[in-house]
Amino acid sequence: MSTPRRIIVDDASPTILYGAGWAPADVGTLNGQGNFGPVYKGTTHSTTTDGSRFSFAFNGTSIGVVGSIAVTKLADGTFDPAWECTVDGALIPTGDATFPYFENNWGLCQQDRLPPGQHTLTVTVHTKGRPFYIDSITYMPDEKGADVDGAVLEYRNTDASVSFGTGWQAWSGQNVTTTNAAQVALNFRGTEVVLMGYIPTELAHTSTTASFTIDDSPPHTFVLAGLPAGNGTATQYNAVILSVVGLAPATHNLVITHKGDKDHTPLPVGSFLVTNSALPPASSTPTTNATHRASPVGAIAGGTAGCVVALLLILLGAWCWRRKRRVAQGEKAVPEPQPEPWTINGTGTPSASVLGTLGSGPSIPVAPSQMYHAQFTPNPFGTPPASAGYDYDFRYPGSQSLPSDNGSGSVPLSPQRSQSHSASPSLALSTPSSASAGIAGLGAGPLPGKLEPQRGAPPVVQQHQDSGVRYRQPEGQGQAIEELPPGYSPD
Template sequence: MSAPRRIVVDDADPAIQYGSSGWFVADSTKLNTIGNYGPVYNGTSHATTTDSTLSFPFNGTSISVFGTIAITKDANNVTDPTWDCFIDEIKIENPNPTFQYPENNWQLCDQATIASGSHTLTIQVTSKGQPFYLDRILYTPLPTAGYDGAVLEYTNTDTAVSFGTGWREWGVQNVTQTSGAQVALNFHGTAVSLFGYVPTELPHNSSSGTYTIDGGPPVSFVLNGLAAQSATLYNALMFTTNTLTPATHNIVVTYGGDASETPLAVGTFYVTNTSTPSSGTQTSSSSGNSAASAASTGTVTTTKSSPVGAIVGGTLGCLAILMLIAALVFWCRRRRRREAANIRRTSANPFMETAAVGGGPATLAGQQQYSYASVPGDTYGGPHGYARPETPGSSVPQATAYPYVPPGASASVPSTGSQMHSPSPSTGNFSDSMSTSMSVHAAWAAGANPYASPVPSDGSDRPSSRDAPLAPLRRNQAPQSSQKQLELQQPVTLHQHEDSGVRIRMPPTPPTSEPEIVELPPGYSRD
């Protein structure tokens, strides 16, 4: 993100207006011995032990105040000193004013966002004798501000800072334990100071480093290690350069230690006396093969633009979802039409029944044949006087033909002398009704009258046509002997339709071994 660099204002800067009484310059030597937050900035600090105020006018969009915290608490748990910070008479945040341990570089108050323009910081101190310390003020200036004589803060993520290989992120800074690792800074000013913090987790042995300016001779500096069992040291000063000419410069810092020694830490560079605008890009640090980068020049302002990538991606995603939904709807409708067409095709096919006359019992198309046997002197249990199938699944037709018995009449079948079998029970009447229908149609097709009177017309006592077995007949042929009938008979196959329509009857053909097909309309009856 592109953001202006902050300006560092030391407590000794004349821009800070202290009250008429009560303020004094503190002893930095004593202050630098307390805590582990490092020494006071630039070796100076202002303090007061009475009720006092100070003010600081600035043009900017944020502000932070740092100093030394060293409060006390009495028996009533009342702290001393206390302070309040205001921007244009509006109170701002005081993060932790009751921290009980003395520390330098403590954030006394902070306001991260302020309307762009001219403002005034005011601090009101209440003290009963315990000192209040002011060390420095940092604020974000306007992009068009001038910076001659000011100190700018370059963080480790600034675009003017570039890291070579061998570095890694460590909190809000970068560290290295690789000998020869380098970091470079391009700046416009007269001096540079490097700050970082020394982590207690890494080796404590002291090490060293060097820096060069504009390719000049290297200048060595010492990286003091931590004492055994000591805590991390924050805001540690690594080095400060000698005074330079006010111009654009490039500084390259090289680590001279190794993995067993105190690392080189890079947190922030403080650059003095820059005459270029303070805008710079704060980004995540990265490593590269070269430690040098172009100098940061000109004013870089933040412009808000439409997130084109997000808009395009969202649009394409919506279109893809809509296309998927449309394809799914089309597939479902097509499937419904296909199923409807299949249903119409299935219902248009007539159900076909076949029965063999003279060649065996009637069979349902696509089903197995059932064998039948007559029972002498018995009345059949089917709804139309027919026996039920003997063995479902049998494919051997029986030679015995069965007469039709009208409803309400009983039938007796003369003994044929052959082995008889009792009918097997069935779980339904489908076979009975089908057998009845087939026998009726077979009788009509053969020229016989299934409703013939049971009384012979000549008065003899011979069996009536109802009682006599139904002999297979061939069309257009006079009755002959039983042997001759067997030789000349032509099987007849009946096809019963369930749909309406005209059926064209084919002319008679000479007897052949192939079955003759007789087509019957739906629900055929003699009426």
């Protein structure tokens, strides 16, 4: 089982339940302070009401609260604001709650070890007028009960989905490179990806560029600004190196290439924040019947084929038995005269049919062959048509979205086409060939439709004096007798 990734929940998420006294804060004055980076996703909540609280229910094994710290020490030695965090009613550590300087992205409280399962976090604020800020909640989901569809997942630089080429080195919890053409790749499923890292003051500060590709698209260049002007020698933490948004809800491959060198700012890789996309439905055809169950096509096809084969075997056996029985009867038959009604031909000469035929066997209905279609796609979840475009937004701390190489504000990239191959193995039953025509009667004879004349002594004409059943003389025994019907008077 794969290791779960930490989930980041923004303060604006409806899963965070705020009590009275909370409101969105103005982040304009917050982002320009400290060196811990801007607030997450540009939003934060604050309160100046004593006793305000919020709660958050989650299924996981760890929990943390992140916000902006702005604590003042009062004359009586207490600190304003103060807060307490509980999980399922038990207090958890608040860390350094008296840090005297303003910083964003500060850990307000955290519990790293919780039993797997459902929990509830509650934060209560105590203030005498100073604002308390909440920016995000992070937690490690339970492997068995977590729902990560639509969540923001953190892919650390050590994640198995992150791969580095040559020219990289570890740098205090992240990877950095000052090598030209060094690459890092991320395979992920989602609609947005943000590269986070920190810019060390120990390395070169001069800005440079890098490029990225998504799913074999043409490379697109973005700026590595280095340390912000006026920063001095302070390392810049929680920097947004690259942000790519508007992707199709599918699996993607991101490749970033460094264009600088040791004389320019490095390319840092701390983590990728991926907005995970929901899995596609099992079938594109909706159903309105909750209890509808799919027909077992394979079982039906197999049963039908079995029935047809069994029927063929039964009919074949009956035909063989009948033929054997006829042959046996023919061998035992004695050439005795058989009663036969008179048949008068068009010339008044009586004739008798001695030949018969065994026609074609009965028609066996064969069901159409069952066709099984299997769709094979390199992408099991599917992508929108290639004509759809997606806007890619490149952001860096303190900079605007960069224009694309074609001069427009967005870079239209065609998503991967979903290739499909139809495999149609079929179960086909071939109709058996018709039985050959045969001869019925006494002994063998010519095929129907061509009677050979008898050769021998001239026939003897015999006229009968009365009507009735006559017995035909067996062929091949003495002279042939040409029998005429009796003559009748008019009265």
